[in-house]
Amino acid sequence: MPTKIKHIFDRNRYLHRSEPFTIISEWFRNAQLSQFTSIREYVINCTGLKKAMPIDSDDNFHIELNSVEIPYLLFLESQAFLNRALSNFCAQLTLHRSGFSSWATITTYYSSFFAMSGLIRLQGKARISTHDLNKLPRGFFLCMSSTTQPRCILFNHWRNYHKQTCLDFGLAYRNFDLFRYSFQDLLSLRNDELIEEVRRRNAYNYILETGFREIASADHSRPDLARIGVNKVRSLPSLVTGDDPDLAYMARACSRIILLAATSWHIAKHCNILRQVFDRFLQDRVQLINNLSGINCAVGKCLLCFTRGRMKLN
Numbered sequence: 001m002p003t004k005i006k007h008i009f010d011r012n013r014y015l016h017r018s019e020p021f022t023i024i025s026e027w028f029r030n031a032q033l034s035q036f037t038s039i040r041e042y043v044i045n046c047t048g049l050k051k052a053m054p055i056d057s058d059d060n061f062h063i064e065l066n067s068v069e070i071p072y073l074l075f076l077e078s079q080a081f082l083n084r085a086l087s088n089f090c091a092q093l094t095l096h097r098s099g100f101s102s103w104a105t106i107t108t109y110y111s112s113f114f115a116m117s118g119l120i121r122l123q124g125k126a127r128i129s130t131h132d133l134n135k136l137p138r139g140f141f142l143c144m145s146s147t148t149q150p151r152c153i154l155f156n157h158w159r160n161y162h163k164q165t166c167l168d169f170g171l172a173y174r175n176f177d178l179f180r181y182s183f184q185d186l187l188s189l190r191n192d193e194l195i196e197e198v199r200r201r202n203a204y205n206y207i208l209e210t211g212f213r214e215i216a217s218a219d220h221s222r223p224d225l226a227r228i229g230v231n232k233v234r235s236l237p238s239l240v241t242g243d244d245p246d247l248a249y250m251a252r253a254c255s256r257i258i259l260l261a262a263t264s265w266h267i268a269k270h271c272n273i274l275r276q277v278f279d280r281f282l283q284d285r286v287q288l289i290n291n292l293s294g295i296n297c298a299v300g301k302c303l304l305c306f307t308r309g310r311m312k313l314n
Contacts, residue, residue: 014143014153016171021178021266023147024123027071028267030150031274034069039126042073043140043154062155064145071150074121075274078264079281081118085111085257086285086307090292090300092250096225101246102204104225108249109201113162115256116169122263123172124152127164162201166194179262185240186255197252200245222246230302254303261307282308 019027036042046067088111095104120126124144145153173187180187225246237258239251268278285307289300 014145015141015168017143018123018172018175019144019147021176021263025267025270027124027144027147027150028075028122028274029271030068031071031075031271032068033273034072036069036073038077039070039073039142040128040130042067042069043128043142044130062153065142065152065154066149067152068150070142070152071124072273072277074124074126075264075267076277077126078118078121078260079277081114081121082257082260082264082307083281083284083288085114085118085253085260086300086303087288088114089253089257089303090288092253093228093299096222096228099226101222101225105204105246105249106201108253109197112197112249112253112256113165115253115260116165118260119256119263120165120168120172122260122267125168125172127168162198163195166198167191170194178266179259183237183255183259186237186252186259189240189252197249200249225250228299230298233299233302257303258306265308 034042036045088107092104092107092111095101095107126142127139128142129139140154140156142152142154145151170189170191176187228250233254236247236251236254239247240255242248242251264278268274285304289297289304292300
């Protein structure tokens with residue numbers, strides 16, 4: 001049942017807090033099935049929430065939600081993001097081999113962005129776009145407020161920029177120790193290094209006719225990336241902080257996919273309901289890879305092994 005809380009509210013306490021894995025894992029064990037398919041649908045359509053908070057109101061508010069549906073929905077969305085990340089990673093390899101290096105770079109970025117979005121949800125957080133208010137995007141930030149019960153704080157704090165997603169990831173995983181040894185380089189990236197990923201994407205995404213110019217000029221091609229195979233993919237996590245920006249970009253996306261899958265599995269294996277969600281999305285990933293061909297299929301199968309989550313990483 002949602003309850004309004006006092007107006008004096010320290011948002012940073014929830015925005016910037018990262019929890020030890022043991023606490024997050026225990027919190028997700030409370031998960032129960034939901035009739036809703038996403039956090040967004042829950043926020044917009046939950047009857048009790050609609051009574052306590054008009055979703056189209058322009059007033060500032062903070063509401064505490066006590067619902068076992070929220071951990072379930074957050075985990076559900078994390079798995080959808082995992083599958084999107086894997087799909088985009090396979091797509092960027094095809095783009096590299098076809099000589100479309102700028103679009104490959106953009107697609108690599110989105111693979112990484114989706115993986116970060118899923119990882120943020122596994123820390124009990126989500127940014128939710130709900131509707132337009134006065135032609136401006138309107139949304140809310142949801143964050144775990146209790147480490148012993150599935151309670152969350154929802155407040156109208158809307159910043160869904162890609163930059164903010166990178167910062168959310170950095171803040172949420174700064175104290176993440178479960179796979180610290182295996183992902184030391186990835187988890188120790190500074191904020192400016194994370195933001196540089198967004199700037200690099202923008203440099204390709206918003207420059208006029210970049211995609212056309214690379215067809216006419218060999219200067220935009222990376223033949224070495226067109227030959228990336230299974231062995232190279234297996235070694236990518238060691239290149240997260242490398243000097244080659246294209247390989248580092250790809251390595252970060254690959255490493256985040258593996259971290260998301262491994263963390264998802266360690267959460268799901270302790271909760272039968274979430275285990276079923278994990279297995280269902282895993283079957284979707286298997287189907288995706290089975291529909292690929294050639295070297296992309298081989299690379300996809302390599303990544304699929306990573307996303308089963310059952311490997312010993314440390």
